[in-house]
Amino acid sequence: MEFLGYFGGVFEPISFLLLLGGTIGGLILGATPGLSPTMAVALLIPFTFHLQPAQGLILLGAAYTSTVAGGAVSAILLKIPGAPANIATSLDGNAMAKRGEGARALHLSFLASGVGGVIGVLLLIFMTPILAQWALAFSYSHLFWMAILGVTVIGSLDSKSFVKGLLSGCIGLWLSMIGFDDNLGAQRFIFVDALAGGIHIIPALIGLFAIPQVMEMFSKGRENAAIEALDVPKQSLIASIRELSRSIRSLSIGTIFGSIIGIIPGVGGQIAGLVAYDQARKFSPHKDKFGKGHPEGIIAAESANNAMVGPSLVPLLTLSIPGSPTAAVLLGGLIIHGIFPGSDLFDNHPRVAWTFINSMLIGQILMVVFGIYTATWAARIARAPVPIMAAAVMVLATFGSYSVQQSMGDVYIMLGLGVGMFFLEKFGFSAAPLVLGLILGPIAESNFTTGSLIAQAQDGPLIYFMTGPLNMFLIFLVLASIGYSFWSNMLHNRAAGKAGAGS
């Protein structure tokens, strides 16, 4: 119950203001089609650079939580999911809104998100210290394999093609090695002056997540992007609370599936929402009503995608393996403050760790309150024309990248990586494993180098890195993540082949 002692930190004036700002801003950004939660968190990172670590993480955590929930607003009112996590919500939510039950759908969406989110954060609170203590047993070889595991898990599971996912991870690892190597005094892969200082995480994150979205908006050209939102007649909140309390089955299914899927590294909220929706439909006596505006569909999907948020941080905060692409960006937010996940975080920075986790708990409640009362207002802002959003994100990305080290080199890197990532994404490569490679590369290399030195004094690198139960277990997990992805790719290709032959 250590976390109870750190609740005060959340209510310090600046921290609480950041929590409020992150929640409201996140709801608006989440409700904006085309702006993903990952990009929103990446754009916020430069601001956290100027804050204390706990305050910075509070802002990022609030944005993460509320962008996921805010995506439901546009899913319900505009039939455009604000984020991939809200795809399932749009199926029933928009049908309800068209029937004039938009307010009821929004109420249920935020209430279910809140319940799922609180349970998810409670899991984070109780599971994280146990896993963090386990991480204490890790030596250099284990930490090296953990970093490699982080890249292979995300590379294998977050991409449509596991070869391209792993290749993205390799590109990220290579990018992490660019610059001057302080330990051995060598220049590595410095092709232009801007790369002499290496690639800073913040401009890289902004470029990789924001610029491809800006270019995606450009690709739509001058087509009229006016979006029609549905009117939302007022409805009783009490009635929605009563309805939620009667929908325990779909709420439980959503929360349980969201929590389990969240803890699996690399899977993410999109799958959580869809799996929970599908299971809620299977277990419902009103299967035929799903997809036609059935409240249980919204409850299952939204409780799942917010229940996923807390558990997705468990492997991140203990083992440096993010549960979702947004969690990968949060890892960057931790590392820029010199804080490393695992026992270092809980033993040396308990105030930062627990204030951040507690803020996520309070953030869930704020998200419900503000979500319910500002949803229709957020939907109006979210209808900002695409050209304004594209120009605003581009300028914000430029300022954010420059502000970190006040260096134009960082802006060049941001734009270069962003444009490159846009084209790579068009061919099936993925930003999340690339970012993981970039973030975990230095951790993998420093543990590999130190481990190699120790190994030379012992039985050699092969025995040091490849033997021992924990090494073997981690190597097994690395191979299993690749093998699973290879197998599921094969099944998918076979099914696609059969479908093609059938047609």
Place this chain on the structure above:
Amino acid sequence: MTASRLQHVVSSGVVLMVAALVAWISFTQEPADAFLFPRLIAIFFISLAGWNFVRAVTGLAKVGEGLDGPGFVNILPGLLVMIIHVFFAAKTLGFYLASTIAFLIIFTIYDPAPLSNRNAWIRRIIITALFMAVMHALFALVLKVQTPRGIWF
């Protein structure tokens, strides 16, 4: 060979060339100790890139929709504005002035309202000015970021 397959071959080829360059530098540069980890990564990088290239040539790499002509043409003006803004204008004109111009140009290029519409121009100028005022307040006054001043601001 279809346009899509050709695109996959070209993109896979570019990634293979980058992997080959990384491998070549890793295995030829000194001191060797500084390139130990890069060599390890380069082996996996070039193996995967080679596999990916073979899959593309044999038509197995189908993931990713590729680039479509009209979409690419739409991107070009915006991309050009971003490149000029970042690489040339920001330092010479000044960060805020260059960003204001870039914002207005991008807004105008992609705004469906006709260029001859006076009200649309007023709306664009007001939104650009408001947005840049917020950026100035945030970065110059709150975060105290010193941006390149260039010839003006």
